[in-house]
Amino acid sequence: MDTNVRPESMQRITTKELADAFIAEQLEAVRAQVGDKKVLLALSGGVDSSVVAALLIKAIGKQLVCVHVNHGLMRKNESEDVVRIFGEQLDANLIYVDATDRFLDLLAGVAEPEKKRKIIGAEFINVFADEARKLSNEGVEFLAQGTIYPDILESIKAAEGKQAVKSHHNVGGLPEDLNFALVEPVKLLFKDEVRVVGEALGLPHAMVYRQPFPGPGLGVRCLGAITRDRLNALREADAILREEFDKNGLAEKVWQYFIAVPDIKSVGVRNESRYEGWPAIIRAVNTVDAMTATIEEIPYAILHHITDRITHEVEGINRVLLDLTPKPIGTIEWE
Numbered sequence: 478m479d480t481n482v483r484p485e486s487m488q489r490i491t492t493k494e495l496a497d498a499f500i501a502e503q504l505e506a507v508r509a510q511v512g513d514k515k516v517l518l519a520l521s522g523g524v525d526s527s528v529v530a531a532l533l534i535k536a537i538g539k540q541l542v543c544v545h546v547n548h549g550l551m552r553k554n555e556s557e558d559v560v561r562i563f564g565e566q567l568d569a570n571l572i573y574v575d576a577t578d579r580f581l582d583l584l585a586g587v588a589e590p591e592k593k594r595k596i597i598g599a600e601f602i603n604v605f606a607d608e609a610r611k612l613s614n615e616g617v618e619f620l621a622q623g624t625i626y627p628d629i630l631e632s633i634k635a636a637e638g639k640q641a642v643k644s645h646h647n648v649g650g651l652p653e654d655l656n657f658a659l660v661e662p663v664k665l666l667f668k669d670e671v672r673v674v675g676e677a678l679g680l681p682h683a684m685v686y687r688q689p690f691p692g693p694g695l696g697v698r699c700l701g702a703i704t705r706d707r708l709n710a711l712r713e714a715d716a717i718l719r720e721e722f723d724k725n726g727l728a729e730k731v732w733q734y735f736i737a738v739p740d741i742k743s744v745g746v747r748n749e750s751r752y753e754g755w756p757a758i759i760r761a762v763n764t765v766d767a768m769t770a771t772i773e774e775i776p777y778a779i780l781h782h783i784t785d786r787i788t789h790e791v792e793g794i795n796r797v798l799l800d801l802t803p804k805p806i807g808t809i810e811w812e
């Protein structure tokens with residue numbers, strides 16, 4: 478039986494009871510799989526890896542070693558939040574790695590989206606491998622991942638040579654010298670199911686219902702070849718968008734919303750002088766399982782306010798655009 482295929486008989490997890498049954502099953506399965514060995518988890522702080530962390534903390538406690546890699550492509554304050562919530566509040570075994578320079582140096586000058594994804598994915602594995610080697614004397618034999626079913630479906634298409642939409646970096650191979658087996662307790666679940674499981678595990682509502690963030694982070698939103706100045710502009714503009722969505726009750730209503738910044742400059746005027754800058758593109762979509770998506774209508778007054786703030790507060794941005802494309806035909810991310 479291919480364990481990467483969701484059986485047709487598998488019931489959709491929509492209630493706490495179904496989630497509790499799934500959790501009980503997975504606690505047993507994880508304990509049986511890992512025994513007394515240690516498990517390394519890539520904890521990005523997104524819904525998927527957070528739910529996996531909570532599940533594994535419950536299953537094996539301090540045998541879980543969470544590694545949070547700050548690849549320099551995180552949203553504003555995100556790494557700080559991971560350290561606070563998991564390291565301090567949940568008392569997880571957490572290692573924080575600031576790998577910003579490693580990632581940004583490798584990505585310098587690389588404009589092609591799939592190449593960027595491959596570099597980020599490969600470097601992730603390298604960083605984990607470095608951490609794992611350091612921990613190898615302490616019995617780390619497993620690597621846990623927050624892979625979910627849409628990741629697998631898209632990667633299967635890629636492996637079959639069908640027109641792959643994009644390679645999601647969290648489904649990937651490990652270096653051969655490291656005999657990690659994978660622990661992927663939510664790999665057959667769709668996003669909405671992962672959230673139900675997260676709530677059943679007792680994670681805070683805000684964490685479980687926060688919007689997803691792609692593994693390659695802002696790397697696939699800083700379009701084309703990433704530069705530090707444009708990446709910073711994107712991060713600041715994105716923080717303003719999120720702040721305004723929170724304030725206006727849109728954060729609960731909209732599944733995913735973010736800024737993408739293309740490598741294009743246009744002419745503008747600021748302080749009565751010519752001011753060349755990048756456009757910030759707002760994307761705000763609703764979806765159930767990320768396979769298709771519709772556009773959320775944002776009131777114009779809010780859009781005007783966001784535009785005003787971004788163009789005045791963010792260095793390097795001189796226009797704000799709104800993306801009205803559903804999926805299909807656009808994917809949710811731009812790259």
Ligand code: XMP
Binds near residue numbers: 692733767809
């Ligand atoms: P697309 O752009 O394919 O995105 O319509 C669908 C959903 O997946 C997220 N996404 C990723 N998630 N690793 C992830 O864990 C990735 O490499 C990745 N790429 C896209 C995207 O943000 C959206 O929620």
